[in-house]
Amino acid sequence: MDYKKTLNLPQTRFSMKAGLPQKEPLWLEKWKKSDLYKNILHEREKNGADSYTLHDGPPYANGNIHMGHALNKVLKDIVVKYQTMKGLKAKYIPGWDCHGLPIEHQVMQKLRKKKQTKTPLEVRALCREYAQNFVTKQTEEFKRLGIWACWDTPYLTMDYSYEANIIRLFGDLVERGYVGRGVKPVHWCAQCETALAEAEIEYDTHVSSSVYVRLKCSEGWAEKIGSNLSGGASLIIWTTTPWTLPSNMAVAVHPKLDYVLVEAGGETFFVAKDLLLKVISVVLAKDIDDISESDYKVLSEIKGSQLEGIRYEPLFDEYKKDKDEASSDTKDFSVILADFVTAEDGTGCVHIAPGHGEEDFHVAQSYGLGLRMFVDGRGKYMNGAPDFLVGKFIFKSNEPIIEYLETNEFLLKKEEISHSYPHCWRCHKVTFLRATEQWFINVDHNNLRERVLEIMDDVKWVPEWGFTRLSEMVKNRPHWCISRQRAWGVPIPVFYCRSCSHTVLDVSLIREVAEKIDNKGCDVWYSDTVNELCSLSKCEKCGEENFDKETDILDVWFDSGASHYALLKKSIDLNFPAQLYLEGSDQHRGWFQSSFLLSVAGSDVKPFEEVLTHGFVVDGQGHKMSKSVGNVVSPQKLIQAYGADLVRLFVASSDYADDIKISDDIMRQKVDAYRKIRNTCRFLLGNTFDFCPEKDEVAYKELTSIDRWALSKLQILIERSTYYYENHLFHKFYQEIYHFCTTEMSSFYFDILKDRLYTATPKSIERLSSQTVMKEILITLTRLMAPIFVFTSEDIWENMPDSWKPKSFVHEESWPIKNDQFIDASLEKEWEKIHEVRDQALKIIEKLRADKVIGSSLEALLTLHLPESFFDLFSEYSDNLAMIFIVSEVKIVKDTELKIVATKINGSKCVRCWIYSPSVGENLEHIELCDKCSTVMGELL
Ligand SMILES: [Zn+2]
Numbered sequence: 040m041d042y043k044k045t046l047n048l049p050q051t052r053f054s055m056k057a058g059l060p061q062k063e064p065l066w067l068e069k070w071k072k073s074d075l076y077k078n079i080l081h082e083r084e085k086n087g088a089d090s091y092t093l094h095d096g097p098p099y100a101n102g103n104i105h106m107g108h109a110l111n112k113v114l115k116d117i118v119v120k121y122q123t124m125k126g127l128k129a130k131y132i133p134g135w136d137c138h139g140l141p142i143e144h145q146v147m148q149k150l151r152k153k154k155q156t157k158t159p160l161e162v163r164a165l166c167r168e169y170a171q172n173f174v175t176k177q178t179e180e181f182k183r184l185g186i187w188a189c190w191d192t193p194y195l196t197m198d199y200s201y202e203a204n205i206i207r208l209f210g211d212l213v214e215r216g217y218v219g220r221g222v223k224p225v226h227w228c229a230q231c232e233t234a235l236a237e238a239e240i241e242y243d244t245h246v247s248s249s250v251y252v253r254l255k256c257s258e259g260w261a262e263k264i265g266s267n268l269s270g271g272a273s274l275i276i277w278t279t280t281p282w283t284l285p286s287n288m289a290v291a292v293h294p295k296l297d298y299v300l301v302e303a304g305g306e307t308f309f310v311a312k313d314l315l316l317k318v319i320s321v322v323l324a325k326d327i328d329d330i331s332e333s334d335y336k337v338l339s340e341i342k343g344s345q346l347e348g349i350r351y352e353p354l355f356d357e358y359k360k361d362k363d364e365a366s367s368d369t370k371d372f373s374v375i376l377a378d379f380v381t382a383e384d385g386t387g388c389v390h391i392a393p394g395h396g397e398e399d400f401h402v403a404q405s406y407g408l409g410l411r412m413f414v415d416g417r418g419k420y421m422n423g424a425p426d427f428l429v430g431k432f433i434f435k436s437n438e439p440i441i442e443y444l445e446t447n448e449f450l451l452k453k454e455e456i457s458h459s460y461p462h463c464w465r466c467h468k469v470t471f472l473r474a475t476e477q478w479f480i481n482v483d484h485n486n487l488r489e490r491v492l493e494i495m496d497d498v499k500w501v502p503e504w505g506f507t508r509l510s511e512m513v514k515n516r517p518h519w520c521i522s523r524q525r526a527w528g529v530p531i532p533v534f535y536c537r538s539c540s541h542t543v544l545d546v547s548l549i550r551e552v553a554e555k556i557d558n559k560g561c562d563v564w565y566s567d568t569v570n571e572l573c574s575l576s577k578c579e580k581c582g583e584e585n586f587d588k589e590t591d592i593l594d595v596w597f598d599s600g601a602s603h604y605a606l607l608k609k610s611i612d613l614n615f616p617a618q619l620y621l622e623g624s625d626q627h628r629g630w631f632q633s634s635f636l637l638s639v640a641g642s643d644v645k646p647f648e649e650v651l652t653h654g655f656v657v658d659g660q661g662h663k664m665s666k667s668v669g670n671v672v673s674p675q676k677l678i679q680a681y682g683a684d685l686v687r688l689f690v691a692s693s694d695y696a697d698d699i700k701i702s703d704d705i706m707r708q709k710v711d712a713y714r715k716i717r718n719t720c721r722f723l724l725g726n727t728f729d730f731c732p733e734k735d736e737v738a739y740k741e742l743t744s745i746d747r748w749a750l751s752k753l754q755i756l757i758e759r760s761t762y763y764y765e766n767h768l769f770h771k772f773y774q775e776i777y778h779f780c781t782t783e784m785s786s787f788y789f790d791i792l793k794d795r796l797y798t799a800t801p802k803s804i805e806r807l808s809s810q811t812v813m814k815e816i817l818i819t820l821t822r823l824m825a826p827i828f829v830f831t832s833e834d835i836w837e838n839m840p841d842s843w844k845p846k847s848f849v850h851e852e853s854w855p856i857k858n859d860q861f862i863d864a865s866l867e868k869e870w871e872k873i874h875e876v877r878d879q880a881l882k883i884i885e886k887l888r889a890d891k892v893i894g895s896s897l898e899a900l901l902t903l904h905l906p907e908s909f910f911d912l913f914s915e916y917s918d919n920l921a922m923i924f925i926v927s928e929v930k931i932v933k934d935t936e937l938k939i940v941a942t943k944i945n946g947s948k949c950v951r952c953w954i955y956s957p958s959v960g961e962n963l964e965h966i967e968l969c970d971k972c973s974t975v976m977g978e979l980l
């Protein structure tokens with residue numbers, strides 16, 4: 040007889056091979072067909088569920104998605120799916136940042152020569168089309184990753200209503216007094232021809248020419264320091280931006296630092312005492328170690344404060360006239376005092392160019408100095424600069440300037456230095472500071488800065504260093520320059536009187552404009568006349584009736600930073616503050632900060648309760664991915680090769696607190712892990728195919744010991760998994776579930792169960808006991824994994840018998856809740872002991888196999904010498920020991936210490952269960968079977 044047919048071998052359609060790249064799109068279709076996410080939201084709504092709002096930081100609508108997008112959106116999706124399973128109404132509205140320079144840039148590049156002929160309205164229309172195109176593309180790519188969102192109703196910063204809300208928020212800020220206009224040095228990109236925000240600057244190394252320059256003190260310097268010395272003296276300055284020298288207006292010293300007047304090499308000059316030798320080495324062109332006391336003579340020692348007011352001759356002849364004509368109380372071209380001067384670098388005498396430096400600008404203002412800013416938007420010197428420079432690009436002017444200094448005997452030394460320098464984040468060109476008229480948000484008005492810092496303390500930061508990072512940035516940030524000299528964006532709703540230049544910044548007019556924009560979008564600003572836009576009719580200053588519209592647009596960080604206002608506050612389905620903002624760590628500088636500033640400035644509250652930041656995806660060596668290096672890994676390729684669930688596993692299993700490495704090797708490891716987890720599920724499915732809960736379920740008290748153990752372990756898994764999901768520790772969850780599947784299930788529980796599952800009578804109590812628990816494990820495990828393996832979990836779910844599940848999709852299910860009654864700590868301890876002995880025994884058996892004494896472990900007879908403490912426990916399990924150790928027989932003996940002996944067993948092999956037993960041959964009806972199998976056969980026939 041063919042006894043094999045009498046075994047309960049596993050049956051399932053859930054294949055070993057995943058085939059995710061082909062199968063996943065089918066699931067997407069099924070979800071779409073049944074409108075799954077919307078239906079769930081609808082049901083939550085019906086049940087009056089609370090909302091959970093993860094507010095999407097809008098990615099820029101430019102290009103296909105890259106690994107950074109995939110990482111970010113998958114993390115968000117895990118949160119959304121988890122919260123949904125918890126029963127909350129987690130409505131996730133995706134956003135896109137649509138305005139701004141990069142898109143305008145792309146459009147302009149495509150236009151080439153035609154760009155000169157295009158009106159702002161035509162350019163804007165092309166930009167809108169461009170952005171919309173990428174919104175559509177990225178939507179499809181995000182969907183393919185299994186991400187749930189209200190894809191049909193995203194928020195776009197170029198939506199008319201969104202644009203109107205940006206204007207309204209701007210109006211609120213005007214009303215509260217935060218908005219102002221002024222001349223200030225702002226970061227400027229000559230390539231992009233626009234001001235840049237702090238957030239748009241990246242630092243990179245740059246080689247600059249550094250020069251030591253001699254400025255000749257004007258007559259009267261000696262009296263200033265109470266000295267009767269006669270003859271000349273000079274101030275020596277040091278700068279790494281020689282191109283700013285035409286803007287020099289003063290020399291700053293620190294009031295409390297010690298300075299000396301020194302004579303060396305025929306030169307008499309002032310220098311900070313601590314930098315004396317260094318500067319002498321410059322003057323004498325000598326190595327610092329070779330300088331002896333005879334090389335120089337200190338003539339006088341003074342405090343910096345005593346130098347104040349010493350005048351000097353301008354470097355350029357063009358300015359001499361100005362100096363001579365200026366009244367005696369002007370401080371131009373004189374020594375001023377500033378606290379930011381240090382004795383760490385240079386000479387202690389600092390070149391001040393108010394038009395090109397933040398600190399320079401402020402100190403110059405306090406002294407009432409002039410502002411000589413002769414650089415235009417393209418980075419070229421304008422009229423007013425020395426003649427030989429007019430029309431030249433500043434970064435190409437160091438050479439002629441140095442030549443000029445040399446000819447006129449101002450130059451002491453020049454050298455090249457490599458240092459960290461600001462670059463434009465878009466075009467990567469070197470940027471510079473340029474004083475221009477701009478619109479600002481005053482971050483100190485109404486104590487905004489302090490209040491932001493205070494309210495930030497009331498937010499949960501994951502990881503915690505996010506707080507320190509952002510608060511340091513807020514503490515040190517300058518006022519926010521919000522104007523940009525471009526076309527593609529939201530206009531700054533301000534008017535200027537044509538006759539008297541009066542600036543009209545009026546809240547009610549701004550709100551009128553917002554209404555117009557709500558209907559027709561920001562294009563109305565360009566298409567409509569002032570009269571059509573609002574009720575402004577007469578200038579309150581001069582009574583004239585003609586106005587110009589502001590041509591600057593708002594910084595895009597204002598656009599996206601307004602999302603809490605435009606979206607969260609306006610939607611009844613969403614919470615404000617949101618529960619969670621979740622973005623890459625670059626957003627401390629960007630969106631987290633702009634959102635926080637605008638939210639506190641506009642309505643005195645935080646925009647989010649919790650913020651999570653993640654690192655970046657880097658290559659296998661930890662290098663930044665870049666097209667030019669050729670180390671880019673794209674999510675599209677990964678999906679094609681492995682499937683979206685593997686991309687999701689990659690994301691979930693990585694510790695996002697740091698940068699995350701990706702390579703073929705790393706993906707192969709993930710595939711391996713995935714297979715193990717998949718096979719665990721497959722085993723559960725295969726061995727429960729004939730289990731019908733209504734008829735077959737075994738009550739808890741009647742479960743066998745090992746099944747109760749597994750059920751207890753499952754509760755611990757639920758508890759830990761919930762904790763990990765709740766705290767966004769997905770990589771810990773992954774480790775937990777991987778350990779559970781491989782160590783606790785596959786190589787222990789299942790191993791022990793196999794004999795029982797395959798060879799027992801199908802409806803025997805032992806088999807049903809195991810199936811009762813296996814079903815529970817499978818249902819629970821699938822739900823725990825569902826937020827990560829969004830497709831695989833559906834596949835498992837579909838392959839479960841229908842009678843098991845009330846819902847057709849796993850994502851409709853609720854989150855597992857642990858049952859404390861199933862937790863049995865003492866039972867777990869018992870099995871821990873057994874597990875320990877088993878591990879040792881398996882090694883001994885393995886050795887026997889390696890030595891070819893036995894073939895399979897079932898050919899072994901195990902004798903366990905057990906100390907008292909183990910003996911009682913093992914006696915209790917004596918009936919099951921052979922099954923536990925996967926041998927044919929286990930004998931136990933009391934001994935002083937643990938000793939395990941394995942030998943080859945005598946007896947014959949049962950052809951049905953393969954166990955060696957002396958009983959084989961005893962039953963004449965089943966001569967080839969052991970007594971156990973004979974009994975089973977008796978029951979079956
Ligand atoms: Zn640029």
Ligand SMILES: [Zn+2]
Binds near residue numbers: 537538578580581582
């Ligand atoms: Zn006027």
Ligand SMILES: [Zn+2]
Binds near residue numbers: 953968971972973
């Ligand atoms: Zn048998």
